[in-house]
Amino acid sequence: MADLEAPQSKTRDLDKLLLRAGNLVGPDFYPGTELRDDMRDYVRILVVGAGGLGCELLKDLALSGFRNLDVIDMDRIEVTNLNRQFLFRLEDVGKPKAEVAAKRVMERVSGVEIVPHFSRIEDKELEFYNDFNIIALGLDSIEARRYINGVACGFLEYDEDDTPRRETIKPMVDGGTEGFKGHARVIVPGVTPCFECTIWLFPPQVKFPLCTLAETPRNAAHCIEYAHLIKWPEVHGGKSFDPDVPEHMKWVYDEAIKRAELFGIPGVTYSLTQGVVKNIIPAIASTNAIISAACALETLKIVSGCSKTLANYLTYNGGEGLHTKVTEFVRDQDCLVCGPGILIELDTSITLQKFIDMLEEHPKLLLSKASVKHGKDSLYMQAPPVLEEMHRPNLSKPLYDLMGRVQKDTVHVFGTALKNEEKQSSLTKLRVVFKGADGVTDMDTAIGA
Amino acid sequence: MSEPKTKYDRQLRIWGEVGQAALEEASICLLNCGPTGSEALKNLVLGGVGSITIVDGSKVEIGDLGNNFMVDEKSVGESKAKTVCAFLQELNDSVKAKFIEESPDALILSNPCFFSNFTLVIATQLVGDSVVKLDRICREANVKLVFARSYGLAGFVRVSVKEHTIVDSKPDHFLDDLRLNNPWPELKSFVETIDLNVSDPVAHKHIPYVVILVKMADEWTQSHSGNLPSTREEKKEFKDFVKSKMISMDEDNYKEAIEAAFKVFAPRGISSEIQQISNDTCAEPTSTSSDFWVMVAALKEFVSNEGDGEAPLEGSIPDMTSSTEHYINLQKIYLAKAEADFLVMEERVRNILKNIGRDPSSISKPTIKSFCKNARKLKVCRYRMVEEEFNNPSVTEIQKCLADEDYSGAMGFYILLRAVDRFAANYNKFPGQFDGGMDEDISRLKTTALSLLTDLGCNGSVLPDDLINEMCRFGASELHVVAAFLGGIASQEAIKLVTKQFIPMLGTYIFNGIDHKSQLLTL
Numbered sequence: 014m015a016d017l018e019a020p021q022s023k024t025r026d027l028d029k030l031l032l033r034a035g036n037l038v039g040p041d042f043y044p045g046t047e048l049r050d051d052m053r054d055y056v057r058i059l060v061v062g063a064g065g066l067g068c069e070l071l072k073d074l075a076l077s078g079f080r081n082l083d084v085i086d087m088d089r090i091e092v093t094n095l096n097r098q099f100l101f102r103l104e105d106v107g108k109p110k111a112e113v114a115a116k117r118v119m120e121r122v123s124g125v126e127i128v129p130h131f132s133r134i135e136d137k138e139l140e141f142y143n144d145f146n147i148i149a150l151g152l153d154s155i156e157a158r159r160y161i162n163g164v165a166c167g168f169l170e171y172d173e174d175d176t177p178r179r180e181t182i183k184p185m186v187d188g189g190t191e192g193f194k195g196h197a198r199v200i201v202p203g204v205t206p207c208f209e210c211t212i213w214l215f216p217p218q219v220k221f222p223l224c225t226l227a228e229t230p231r232n233a234a235h236c237i238e239y240a241h242l243i244k245w246p247e248v249h250g251g252k253s254f255d256p257d258v259p260e261h262m263k264w265v266y267d268e269a270i271k272r273a274e275l276f277g278i279p280g281v282t283y284s285l286t287q288g289v290v291k292n293i294i295p296a297i298a299s300t301n302a303i304i305s306a307a308c309a310l311e312t313l314k315i316v317s318g319c320s321k322t323l324a325n326y327l328t329y330n331g332g333e334g335l336h337t338k339v340t341e342f343v344r345d346q347d348c349l350v351c352g353p354g355i356l357i358e359l360d361t362s363i364t365l366q367k368f369i370d371m372l373e374e375h376p377k378l379l380l381s382k383a384s385v386k387h388g389k390d391s392l393y394m395q396a397p398p399v400l401e402e403m404h405r406p407n408l409s410k411p412l413y414d415l416m417g418r419v420q421k422d423t424v425h426v427f428g429t430a431l432k433n434e435e436k437q438s439s440l441t442k443l444r445v446v447f448k449g450a451d452g453v454t455d456m457d458t459a460i461g462a
Numbered sequence: 463m464s465e466p467k468t469k470y471d472r473q474l475r476i477w478g479e480v481g482q483a484a485l486e487e488a489s490i491c492l493l494n495c496g497p498t499g500s501e502a503l504k505n506l507v508l509g510g511v512g513s514i515t516i517v518d519g520s521k522v523e524i525g526d527l528g529n530n531f532m533v534d535e536k537s538v539g540e541s542k543a544k545t546v547c548a549f550l551q552e553l554n555d556s557v558k559a560k561f562i563e564e565s566p567d568a569l570i571l572s573n574p575c576f577f578s579n580f581t582l583v584i585a586t587q588l589v590g591d592s593v594v595k596l597d598r599i600c601r602e603a604n605v606k607l608v609f610a611r612s613y614g615l616a617g618f619v620r621v622s623v624k625e626h627t628i629v630d631s632k633p634d635h636f637l638d639d640l641r642l643n644n645p646w647p648e649l650k651s652f653v654e655t656i657d658l659n660v661s662d663p664v665a666h667k668h669i670p671y672v673v674i675l676v677k678m679a680d681e682w683t684q685s686h687s688g689n690l691p692s693t694r695e696e697k698k699e700f701k702d703f704v705k706s707k708m709i710s711m712d713e714d715n716y717k718e719a720i721e722a723a724f725k726v727f728a729p730r731g732i733s734s735e736i737q738q739i740s741n742d743t744c745a746e747p748t749s750t751s752s753d754f755w756v757m758v759a760a761l762k763e764f765v766s767n768e769g770d771g772e773a774p775l776e777g778s779i780p781d782m783t784s785s786t787e788h789y790i791n792l793q794k795i796y797l798a799k800a801e802a803d804f805l806v807m808e809e810r811v812r813n814i815l816k817n818i819g820r821d822p823s824s825i826s827k828p829t830i831k832s833f834c835k836n837a838r839k840l841k842v843c844r845y846r847m848v849e850e851e852f853n854n855p856s857v858t859e860i861q862k863c864l865a866d867e868d869y870s871g872a873m874g875f876y877i878l879l880r881a882v883d884r885f886a887a888n889y890n891k892f893p894g895q896f897d898g899g900m901d902e903d904i905s906r907l908k909t910t911a912l913s914l915l916t917d918l919g920c921n922g923s924v925l926p927d928d929l930i931n932e933m934c935r936f937g938a939s940e941l942h943v944v945a946a947f948l949g950g951i952a953s954q955e956a957i958k959l960v961t962k963q964f965i966p967m968l969g970t971y972i973f974n975g976i977d978h979k980s981q982l983l984t985l
Contacts, residue, residue, distance in 0.1 A: 025525030026939035029614065029894070035935050036928040037976050069946070072531050076497075076942035093471045096508055099553060121534050123527075192476050193954070193964065229668065231789040232781055276786050288475065295475040298505040299957065303950035310615075310943040310975055320615055323978045331954045333634050335967035339978050 024049065027078050030319045039318030048317060053080045053124075056316055059145040060084045061134060061161055063110040065301040066151025066188050066308075068100045071114055073309030074149070075122040078317075082118075083145070085130040085137070086111040097298040134160055135438070139425075140389070143168055143183070149312055150187040151305065153294065155215055156437070158187060162200070162208035163440035166351040167425050169202045175353055177203025186311045188304040192295045193332035197307035198325055199315065205325040206344045207351035217433070218292075233273060233280035237289045240268035256291045265290060303329060349377065354423055354444035361413040361447050365393055368412050372426055380439060383428035387416050395428070413447050421446040470510060481961035482510065488581040488960045489513045493566035493596075495546040497530045497942050498612045499586035501949030504532075506956060507550045513558035514550065515580070518543040519565035529942040567592045570599065578603040582956055586610045586949075587940065590883035597622050597848040606959045609848075610952040612945045613882070614936020615975030616875040619951045621845060621966050623959065625744075627754040628841040629833050630963045636839060637728060639776035642675045643683075643690050644730045646775075652795050653677055656788070658707060666709060670784035670792055671719035678704050678719075679726045691727055700726065714783040731771040732838065739842055740765065749818045753825050756818070757833045758840070760810035764803070773837040774803035804834045841965055846985075851970075852880070855985040857919045863983065864923050872972040872981035874929040879972075881911040882933065894934035904934045932976070944975055 022028055031049045035042070058079055060070045063086035074082055088110050090101045100117040101110070111129035119127055130137070134157060142148065142164050152158050165183040172178055185200040187208065200207050225231070226239045245254050245265065255261050266286040273281045287293060307327060314322045323339065330336045346352060355377055359368065365385065372380040385392040392415050393407050394400045407415055416422055423442055430439035474482055488511050492499045495518045503514055522537045522545055532549040533542065543561035551559040562569075566585070569576060570592050577583055577599050585596055585607065593609060600607040600622065607622040645653065653676045660666050682700060683690060691700040701723050708716045732740075740762040744751065747759040765773060777800025779793060808830050812822040863873035885907055886892050893903040908930050915923050951971060958964045969984040 021524040022528070023524055024528040025523075026529045026941050029935065029937045029939040030941070033900075033935050033937075036931045073943050073946055076529055076531060092468045095469045096471075096473050096510075099504060099508055121531060123535055225783075229784065229786050229789075231784060231786060277790050278786075284471075284475075293472070293475065296472040297476060297954075297957075298508040299950045299954040302501060302505055302946055303954070306943045306947035306950060307978070310947070313943065321976050327978050330634070331951070332632065332964045334965050335951065335955075335971055335982055337978070337980050 024078060031078065031317060035320065037321050039314065039321060042318035044319070049078060052078045052317060055081075056147075057081045057083070057145045058312065058316075059142065059148045060151060061148060061157075062086055062151035062153070063098075063100075063114040063129075064088070064094065064151060064153065065097045065190065065296055065298075066305050067110070068098045068114055069302050069305030070149050070151050070188075070309055071100070071118045071127065072122075073305055074312060075118050075125045075127075077309055077313045079312075080125050082115075082125065083128045083130060084111045084115055085132060085134060086114075087131065087133045097296055097301055099298070139164055139167065139386075145183075147312055147316060148183065148185045149308055150185060151308075152187075152189070158208050159212075160438070160440065161185065163350055165200075166202045166207050166209075167440060167442055169351060169442075170423065171203070171353045184315050186308040186315070188308040190296065190300045190304050192297070193300055193330065195300050195304040195329045197304050197311065197323070197327045197329070199311050199323050200325070201315075202351045204344070206342045207348060209350040210345040210348045211326075211342050230272065230276055230278060232278060233269070233282075233285055234289050236272040236276070236278055236281055237265065237269040237286050239272055240265045241290050244268050244272075256287075262287060262290065300329070300331065303331070349441055352442075354442040356444050356446060358446050358448055359412065361411060361449065363412050364409055365412050365415060366408040369393065369408075372428070378426075378441065379431045380426060380428040380441070381430075383426045386425045386427070387422065392416075392424075412445070416445070419447075473509060477957075477961050477963050481963050484961045485957065486510055486512050489515070489579065490956065491515045491517065491577065491580040491583045493517050493583065493585045494587045495532075495542055496526070496587055496940050497945035498610050498617075498940060498949050498952075499584065500530060500532045500546050500550075501946045502584050502586065502610060502952040502956070503546075503550060503949075504553065505950060505953035507554045507557050507559075509957065510554065511557055511960075512581075514547075514560070516543045516547050516550075516559075516561040517564060517566050517569055518546075518561075519563055519568070529940055529945065531942070570595050574599040575603075577605055580605055582606040582608065582960060584608050584610065584952055584956060586952070587612070590887060594849045594852065601847060606956075608952050608955050608959070610948050611879065612940050612948050612973075613879060614933070614939050614941065615944060616879065616933070616936065617944055617948045617973040617975075618876070618879060618970055619948055619955065619967070619973075620848070620970040621955055621959070622848060623843070623845050623966075626843040626845075626959060626962075626966060627752070628843070628962055628965060629754065629836045631836065631839045631841045632964050633839055637725065638778070638780055639838065640672060640725055640779065641772070641775070642672065642726045643679045643728070644772065645676050645680075646799055648795055648799060649676065650680075652791065663709065665785070667713040667715055668783065668785040668788065669715055670782050670788050671715055671722055672779065672782065672792060673788070674704065674707070674715065674719040675722060675726055678707075697723070697727055718782055732765060732773050736761075736773065736838060736840060739840055742842065747814050747818050749820065751818065753829065756814055756820075756825065757807075757811055757830065759814050760807055761833075761837055763810050764807055768803070768806045774807055774834040775800045776835055776838065777801075800834070804831055807834050843966055843968060845968075851985050855918055859983065859985055860915075860918065860920050861923055863981070864920075864925070868979055869981050870926070871929065871974045871977065871979050872983065874925050875933075875974055876970065876972045876983060876985075877911055877914060877925060878907070878929065878933045881907060881914050882938065884914060885910045892938035894937035896937075900934060904931055907934055944973065947975075948973055 032044055034044050056079055058074055060067055060082060063084050071084060089107055090105045090110055092106055094101055100114045105113050109131035111131050115127035115129035119125055148165060150161060165185050168181050168183045170178045170181040182202055188197045189195060199205060221235060221238055226235055226243060230236050230239060266283050269281045269286055311323050314320045324341045326340045326342055328338050369383050372378050372383045382395050384394045393404045422445060424445055425442055427440045429436050470482060490506060490511055492503050495516050520542050522533045522540055522542050524538060526533050532546040537545040541563045543563050547559050547561035583600055583605055601624055609620045611617050653673050656669060656673050658677060691697045701720050704719050739758060744755045745758045745762055747756050777797050779796050811825055811830055815822045863869035882892055893907040894900060911925055955966050958966045967982060969982040971982050973980045
């Protein structure tokens with residue numbers, strides 16, 4: 014009994030999920046045009062990465078009822094992207110990925126607004142990330158994931174009884190691919206494990222022992238890494254190796270060939286040289302499409318509640334037959350990033366300088382050159398010099414005063430931490446509690462009640 | 463021209479030039495270019511497939527703007543096939559793209575010969591009867607077929623090919639071919655030239671573990687009446703035996719030997735799967751045998767004669783702590799034996815070709831070499847026809863899955879996906895397709911599903927009501943994200959089938975987008 018005169022809905026298929034009640038749905042699902050229209054008009058989603066996963070995510074989200082998207086990526090388009098990053102053409106090589114991706118999707122899906130950000134994720138203010146309802150990650154490195162995870166989990170606040178406060182929860186969906194393999198996961202800070210809680214899932218990167226490279230090379234990769242890591246610094250001193258400069262890559266290749274000939278080792282090719290030096294991950298369109306679709310589907314479900322969600326980690330392997338598996342990982346209660354925060358008890362007299370020094374000694378942190386932030390206020394910044402100078406007077410003041418004389422609150426500290434013998438940028442949450450704080454008993458009872 | 467090569471660099475590292483060439487020679491036919499089909503084809507076009515032909519008789523509707531990236535407002539009212547074809551052509555101009563404005567259902571009935579033109583057909587969103595008919599046509603014409611269907615938060619992908627043989631199967635984990643417990647003469651002699659008890663500590667810790675384990679395995683079998691360690695205690699004893707030769711704690715080669723000791727316990731000879739392939743009826747070569755089966759026949763002969771129970775040696779060794787000299791020498795020995803085995807195999811292949819009346823040089827050296835290298839990893843995939851599966855599925859499998867917490871969602875959807883087609887045949891619409899009469903549709907779908915279960919022989923099995931309700935709620939919708947997921951899977955299967963590398967799915971993949979407990983069902 015279809016009324017041929019009535020205008021067809023653009024979201025004809027989505028309507029079935031958003032406008033109709035269901036049985037296997039999320040806890041706060043209110044089907045109807047209001048839900049659909051609110052999603053379209055008010056929900057903001059950030060897509061991190063505009064590469065293999067990012068391009069697919071933007072398309073998938075634009076066609077899942079979302080109209081307000083932002084995308085951030087610091088890279089420019091390269092020829093080797095074109096076999097899968099379908100929003101880019103040969104003429105686009107050299108242009109910023111985020112900008113071209115945004116433009117192309119907006120051209121095809123009318124009504125969608127995509128704001129591109131051609132920048133590093135670390136260069137954005139923390140508050141930038143807080144503007145979004147949900148963050149979708151299409152990244153290719155563990156470090157970048159850890160960073161965003163730290164930021165999103167940084168917004169999380171806990172109640173007195175250590176329950177996460179709903180309005181501070183910033184969900185993320187994260188995808189990753191390599192060849193025919195991939196994963197998609199849902200991270201709800203405070204509820205599901207965050208990236209840091211399950212960091213053990215990622216095996217350490219393969220590194221060749223130095224003595225193998227220097228003394229007993231056996232295969233082509235050893236010869237290449239010798240040229241890259243040992244011979245280059247020897248010959249070029251301070252000049253750092255840039256894999257994107259063809260002359261540098263050719264130099265490494267020629268040296269690798271020489272070494273291989275010396276030891277009678279076959280197999281050094283230019284392609285292998287690039288692969289080893291740049292740590293190239295093979296990639297195809299299909300796996301990226303599959304994983305992004307899974308991530309976008311979860312995003313749709315989390316935001317709308319129109320169905321139950323993935324709990325919480327999906328692995329995919331399409332090379333040997335087809336295998337998908339769902340694993341429900343559990344949170345690490347003591348997680349430094351998504352947990353209530355490492356408890357630091359201080360005297361009200363401790364200065365900011367002393368606090369920063371303590372962070373370096375603290376066994377769970379070992380954080381050097383720390384910058385300190387309390388909510389929106391930067392208490393101290395190590396860099397740039399202009400801001401460092403501006404905040405320097407704070408160092409001699411009591412932290413208790415700088416934090417507005419509250420008995421306890423969260424601070425975020427950002428610096429260099431020593432993890433697995435490697436120095437890494439680290440953003441961590443601390444729960445600071447002041448002992449013997451006076452005039453605080455009123456607040457205490459207020460909270461207790 | 464270096465540009466095309468660089469564009470495909472990231473995928474060449476997966477399937478190589480040989481795989482890429484196979485892709486570029488392939489002609490793919492797509493039936494129905496809604497989002498499921500379009501997204502599948504997009505991935506293939508990006509990968510450089512030779513040609514695509516889109517068959518779809520519908521016009522672009524306003525509702526399509528909400529789920530299909532390849533249509534836009536300007537194209538409303540135009541042929542969907544034409545619109546999608548134009549978009550895909552723009553994605554990669556080295557692909558030859560064509561379209562035919564006709565309903566696939568009609569084409570299946572009126573012109574079955576049409577499908578013989580293609581390497582592979584991707585059939586999306588086909589309903590009931592057409593599926594069975596197309597399957598018959600493609601089976602007859604020996605054209606590979608991949609089905610895909612998106613239905614709300616459910617769907618499926620299924621491959622249908624009579625026989626798909628794979629040499630370069632590239633399994634994820636496969637034991638290397640070291641023959642530690644069955645060394646051939648040249649390996650034995652080489653190992654004998656190395657003294658484990660060398661006094662120089664540097665030399666001591668640069669003896670490769672292959673040498674260590676061959677020696678230790680030999681010593682063990684000599685003192686155990688020719689037997690390898692088999693019980694748990696014996697295996698532990700063997701490892702301790704190896705450990706006892708360490709002179710200091712930092713000997714990486716010995717640590718590697720202990721970790722690799724399990725390779726000594728592995729059974730000698732060919733696996734049961736290869737055994738099965740060798741004993742297949744197709745392994746009796748005739749004039750119509752494919753190259754694959756001719757080579758399997760040669761393999762069978764080789765294993766019973768020169769191989770002495772083993773397949774041709776694979777020839778490569780993994781990296782291991784070693785002096786460069788020992789490692790290179792070891793490598794040469796393995797390569798030499800692999801080459802020798804290859805020459806024997808080549809001779810046998812040529813003889814068999816002669817005997818069946820074919821030109822003895824019609825199978826190239828590289829082909830035979832690749833076969834030898836992959837002889838232990840061969841795979842033969844055979845798929846039941848859809849009709850057979852529909853009429854005679856494994857009842858035990860259905861019942862088992864419906865009763866299992868992790869499988870019941872997927873199995874429920876499998877039954878319901880068939881039930882909705884029956885429903886459509888009876889009532890001329892899908893359950894929940896229109897907004898009115900939902901309750902009636904739910905009860906009718908339930909009845910249809912139960913009667914289907916009975917027809918299949920699964921009396922007494924029930925489907926959860928929640929799932930039936932959700933199926934009606936879906937109302938035969940084609941959501942973009944589900945289409946992109948299933949289209950992605952379909953395209954990946956197509957790539958594996960066309961390149962003849964990696965292993966295609968063996969079964970029907972049922973997508974469960976509610977909790978992602980999708981499953982591969984073999985019925």
